[in-house]
Amino acid sequence: MRRLILILAVTTAVTGLSATPQGPSLTAVPPERAAAREWFRDAKFGMFVHWGVYSLLGQGEWVMQNQKLPSSSYEWLATTFNPVKFDAASWVATAKAAGARYITITSRHHDGFSMFQTKATKYNIVDWTAFKRDPMKELADECRRQGLKLFFYYSQLDWHHPDFYPRGGTGAASGRPDSGDWNKYLDFMDDQLTELLTRYGPLGGIWFDGMWDKPNANWRLDRTYALIHRLQPSALIVPNHHKAPLPGEDVQTFEQDLPGANTAGFNTREISTLPLETSLTMNNSWGFNITDQKFKSTKDLIGVLVRAAGNGANLLLNVGPRPDGTLQPEAVTRLQDIGAWLQRFGVSIYETRKGPVPPQPWGATTRKDNTVYVHVLDTAATSVTVAANLGPIARATMLSTNERVETRETGAGVTITLPKTATADVDRIVLLRLGADVR
């Protein structure tokens, strides 16, 4: 009995998930994690990477499912994965030059192949391929060297593991036996997460995906989340389950959508008070897709970054590197161009919070202390109205040139007349210094 009480007490202390009189708390977290959440809110821009065995076929990361490939074929394919040109230093340098503050990478996607060294299965890049290297380790070391944080995407859905049973909505064609031990599968995941959180240095966090495949299963989330927060108290849990956040989770992420927009059809409209993130493909694919040339323009990508910031959210912008380990040139040029823009105008994005009004058809607003940045993305606009009571405005200037800008308080808010000289390439940014003292 005493032992039971002790176990209960320890579990409660460790999970932090115990019900308070008001129910489980989403916000009461230890100081390390609260600080990590603030770091996340400040970071504003991350590079997402989808890369794995599927990259070989150039049809996206769902190829195993979409082409109904049996495990036996995919296992053979995996033996041939040998990305000899992979260079962690250059990937991280590219992300850094783009202005990204973190990288989130697929340590294991739905195909079940571990892109890291693991004792939990031989089906991993070190033991299964001629490559024999651990690219997650190389990236973790480089991120530390170059000052970026690293998050591991980790799929809870597995199309290969025999114990992923009963199966969910996908993964039926891989030829696995109709039996399996669900709890053994959950143990396997906890073992792998333990490796990821103990062998790669301090992580930004874990980006979970795949629960949606079996929404009613017992995923033992409390136990897994407690494990993560015990192993690394400042690691953030970012779940892509498309629902309102659950206890223990740290970031609300929206796939292919700005917070609350749900153009994708599978996101929730409920926006929590947690840090927010929007994930976005650069073309229409996550994993390398050799026929998908529909890359968004740099202008459009910056537009999403600005609108995300205007919602108080980060942009997690995806690249799908090629099977030889190189980034696609189309992605590299866009990342370079975003980086050049952030070099000049990053002050209006990084460390900001959402502005006084939500994003508008003409653009978005961000705010830092007593400075409001009005981002005019509509290149045709000659004036815009920020429909909020901002109080006195001490100074209004174009961020790019310091040129004075005319503002007028109307009943509807503050109307800004854009100078004719302001060039309208991507984003005309007006800086409003709030307060009474005119300087």
Ligand code: JFZ
């Ligand atoms: C998920 C993954 O399946 C995808 O491969 C990629 O990693 C992305 C970031 O996350 O995408 C999903 C997941 C579920 C649905 C749609 C996209 N869904 O339930 O409609």
